[in-house]
Amino acid sequence: MSLEHTCGRIDKLKLKRDTDLDVKSLQEDVLEDYCMIVTRHQIYRAKKRAKVMIEGSYIEQYARLRDYAEELKKANKGSTVVIKTEQVGGQAIFLRMYVCFAGCRQEFLDGCRPIIGVDGCNVKGPYPGQILTADGVDDNNGSFPIAYEVVEIESKQFDKQKGLIPAIETLLPTAKRRMYVRHLYNNFRSSHSGLALKHLLWAAARATTMPWWEAKMENMKQEDEEAWKWLSQRPAKNWSISHFNTRFKCDLLLNNLCESFNSAIIDARDQSILTCLERIRVLVMLRMTNRRVACPKWKHSVGPRIFKIIEKNKLDASTCIPRLASLQTY
Template identity: 45%
Template sequence: MVEGKRIFERVYICLKACKEGFRSGCRPLIGLDGCFLRGYCKGLLLAAVGIDATNSMYPIAYAVCEKENTNTWSWFLKLLKEDLDIDRPSQFAMMSDRQKGLENAIASVFEGAEVRNCVRHLHSNFKKDHPGLLLKQQLWAAAKTTTIPEFQKRMRELRDTSENAYNWLALKTPSEWSRSHFSEMVKCDMLLNNLCESFNTVIVDARDKPIITLLEKIRYWLMSRFFNKRESLKKWIHPVGKRILQVVEKNKSIAKNCLTTRAATYQFQVDCPNNESFDVDLQKRTCSCRRFQLTGIPCGHALAAIWTSGAEIMDYIHECYKKEAFLKAYAGIIYPMPSPEQWPETGLNPIYPPFETNLPGRPKKARRRESDEPPPSSTKTRRFGQIHLCKKCKQPGHTSKTCPNPTNAQVPAQKKRGRPPAANPTEATKKRKERLTKQKQSFSQQGGSKTRARQHDLS
């Protein structure tokens, strides 16, 4: 309130369809992220995104606030916890990029929840002091491990490469970035916060608009998305979606090379070509590699056991991937809304926009990318495998402007349009004169005949 005027500060939105769909049809994983607004009213958009039955993003709630800190994140998470009616936060996993104030807010509001950090952002901080492709590969290898012995083995390999890099990574809690320490209750082994990144990409054009237009565009997109998802369910041939089928097909390539030995009705020992053996229990739906428990989708070892038992693969896929869960998530309807011109007047004291704050420099459209990050996708065709040569020395690896050996330049003669030059310039000059003389004579003869014809007609 400034001199009797109400100034906009924050707004939180959680639509009923999104709230009920997440509670009934999505897994207990919430991705949190914030992005800048680039319109007249600067600020931030905070978003909470879940994951549906097809491993796609599921927007839950979003809010517009003035800045990003512990206060704003705590305010957002308290409202989110109240809307989702979360009594036991320990049953949820929170995925984030470790943004400003977010860690403290999660610890205070969602006390006991499993915290996961995006490994890509973890590596962005890791490579500042420990660059190199080998260290990057070893970090990702440790993050992708699913068992504790394998994780310890990868960490020893990292320590043999760089003691400092190992010490830096050992200070991080393994349950925040390695699958080997993830909870099996969530049924999701994602290492990246791509759910929120996808949501930010969808609303990138709306972030340039005023706040009311921004919120209306997001509502319109959600309304259309929920309807399209319900319609896409009619095309499902199998009990699960295409993305889940692709994971199953990938695991089948592993199962083809496995040898199973039955120990009991539901227990198997699965031997792999690399001399590794795994224990599979189909009744408990477990495998000693832990991939089955982490995702809820049978791994390659479990598929080999399922084939041996003669059971159906779809019966061993978790219910969170089935049609029923997908329909529950998108069963709600986001109703249409008329334009602001038709909204009723709420009173004589309207809410004014926040104060304008212009940041220094030219406004940026795209986010800042890392040096080793690939460029964004473009409609232009990219050329791969072509070797470009210097125009001066005809050597690869540089251009004519940065040529290191201009003295040895071998500049080819520039090709001119028209006929190639003659070997003898004097002979060519004579032929050209003779040709011009013949052309003059032919022109004079034609002009004289035409003149005599005109004089004859006049006479």
């Protein structure tokens, strides 16, 4: 059976509604509707061709990026949408595209904590690259999308901390930086493995006061002095709650906010460029809408997650006896 014949057998309406239909479902549809058996390879080729007919080819989608950017700015006044290209042999070659919606930017400034998490994930398909995301922390300890960018394949310029740290130091010299403790531990265990050391590192990271942190570090020193030396060389203000600046009111040690966003866009990452960008835009729109719908339903003056934290702290504090040490000091 020819590819053209197989392609004609696939229900284009179904593919138009859901371009992610799996191969098995399409095989069953062809068998049920036409009493014909087709191979997985034929379905793959037919599906690929049908998607091109519905969405346009990769080249066609890249050619329409500037039109898409203008539509984004027109529909979202004040938004920042930047496309960077490179001239090669008289042709403009796509490098990266940055999107920050005005609504996301303003709501971050108005109602989120001054904390930004940054992360990246790989783009699949014939034109590999990365999707970089910046997420904030809203007033209920939830993820708040700020901006995203599709960039070229991983390089030193964008390679995780190799490019991230110098960029922040250059563009935001006064910003306080925190480390993702899971990444810190992954580097730590490459030369200092063992369950006991793992627990001690995390205990030091979760310590909320200086004496507790010092006690955990001393325990590590007794367990393995080389491991203690390795960790002591990393400024505690970047990875331990005990040293965090209290102005930010945020004790997050993990980058789960960005990782949850990356998980949510996993279906978009193997799509052609316009489809990928549009799926991310819809996700951001839905998250913003759900947040606006949920906030008026809060039963307390703070979000439900924050309320639980306060109640737990109140319960813990009930076992403490305050004693006056000096004026305004207990």
